[in-house]
Amino acid sequence: MSDNDLQRLFAALLHLDLPKSMTSRLCALGGDVDIKCGAAAELDGSAARFIAFVAEGVAKFVGHLGNDREQVVAFLLANDLTVFPRSDAVPYSLHGITDCRVLTFPADAFIRTIAADPDLAKAVCEHMFVAFDQSRDMSVLLGRKTAQERVATFLTSMAERIGKQNDDGVSLSLPVSRREIADSLGLTIETVSRQFTELRELGIIDTNGRSEVTILDRLRIREAAALPC
Amino acid sequence: MSDNDLQRLFAALLHLDLPKSMTSRLCALGGDVDIKCGAAAELDGSAARFIAFVAEGVAKFVGHLGNDREQVVAFLLANDLTVFPRSDAVPYSLHGITDCRVLTFPADAFIRTIAADPDLAKAVCEHMFVAFDQSRDMSVLLGRKTAQERVATFLTSMAERIGKQNDDGVSLSLPVSRREIADSLGLTIETVSRQFTELRELGIIDTNGRSEVTILDRLRIREAAALPC
DNA sequence: CGTTGCGTTGAATCTTCTCAAATCAAGTGG
DNA sequence: CCACTTGATTTGAGAAGATTCAACGCAACG
Known part of the structure; x- marks a missing residue:
């Protein structure tokens, strides 16, 4: 060491x-x-x-x-x-x-x-x-949130951890694959993908390639994530 | 105090x-x-x-x-x-x-x-x-287990905490309502009720009134709960 | 340029939820 | 002790959301 x-x-x-x-x-x-x-x-x-x-x-x-x-x-x-x-x-x-x-x-x-x-x-x-609190928040997510709320919550929390503020909003480069996102949210990769698409169509996020995501609207993604605004 | x-x-x-x-x-x-x-x-x-x-x-x-x-x-x-x-x-x-x-x-x-x-x-x-481990086990349950596995897991864990061995198996008096069970398992009360019924019809448990449950087959309920036997 | 793996999309299916009704259990007053 | 009330639980039918399976598109790499 x-x-x-x-x-x-x-x-x-x-x-x-x-x-x-x-x-x-x-x-x-x-x-x-x-x-x-x-x-x-x-x-x-x-x-x-x-x-x-x-x-x-x-x-x-x-x-x-x-x-x-x-x-x-x-x-x-x-x-x-x-x-x-x-x-x-x-x-x-x-x-x-x-x-x-x-x-x-x-x-x-x-x-x-x-x-x-x-x-x-x-x-x-x-x-x-x-860490304990995060685990319990995860229980609430897994027990009660919809697929869209889960993906929005995931993006919000990743943005807080590794996001970078820029002109359009907060950008981040996801360090994990769709499978790993799905495995952490209790969903399938297909459902995660569909929710990415829907959040993009709603104008809440923008994506670029597989791992680049920009959160365009901080308030609306928190709303979509069922988080307090 | x-x-x-x-x-x-x-x-x-x-x-x-x-x-x-x-x-x-x-x-x-x-x-x-x-x-x-x-x-x-x-x-x-x-x-x-x-x-x-x-x-x-x-x-x-x-x-x-x-x-x-x-x-x-x-x-x-x-x-x-x-x-x-x-x-x-x-x-x-x-x-x-x-x-x-x-x-x-x-x-x-x-x-x-x-x-x-x-x-x-x-x-x-x-x-x-x-407590932390229990919380993470709960995440696995909420993220990946079916309704039947959740209810079987709940009964198994309650039996370990407050069950009493007797002739038929392990009996317990549930201290919580169907709503509280549902709220902890990420299900609705109706689904919890249906799973109780199904476990009873499978001969894995027996019920008596609202809160008395007997686990008749320890191995089969662990199997139904997706727990290691 | 083709291969390979990851991601996206679509259609059908399945599980669980929702809503509504029926049943049961436990207490209350007669 | 019995009818009645009240709240919890069970059951059923239909709807919704997510999954499964299959096909297609895209991006990285040799």
């Missing part, structure tokens, strides 16, 4: 430079996993739970139901921290959408270590709470 | 008696909320996040989308600990299904306090991780 990676971890957590004492302790704990684009992470199937920090690239957590039924429960962009899901009910795996560098820490040891620094503990908890 | 409530909290967290020093510190932090059956909790709409512990009764977290669209993101039974969801995207509220007694702690202060005791910190984190 490089100092550079740890610096990114601390910056993401605290917006602070890293205290040297903590660096060395986390360095001793952490593992360093490279995931190739399209590959699943090599995570020892041990019973221990662990915390994952994405230093570079884009990854996804996928739950598997069999019969080719997959549900993406989270997209992880660079600098995202999360708890790897462990469940008796559904097997999960971590996949690289692009080539990734992921830092992993055994959860128990990680918690014990960061508890020593109140600011750090608070920051880590806050990150987990936000 | 009574000593008895705190004793329950610690027992639920640690399976241990409560250390006196911690009791008094948490006592100072905590608020005590009574929720009447059917009522929403009076939670000051402040920006602070908080942790909730259900000492008595059954409660539910509900996300609201407007147009009467509601999604129950969690049922909380007695002794459950959770983080109250805060989201810019969806308003949430806490409702009593029965009369409830709920202990609430400001999240920041709670985290700071329990960090002093490594065992307690670990136990609290483990609880949060489990």
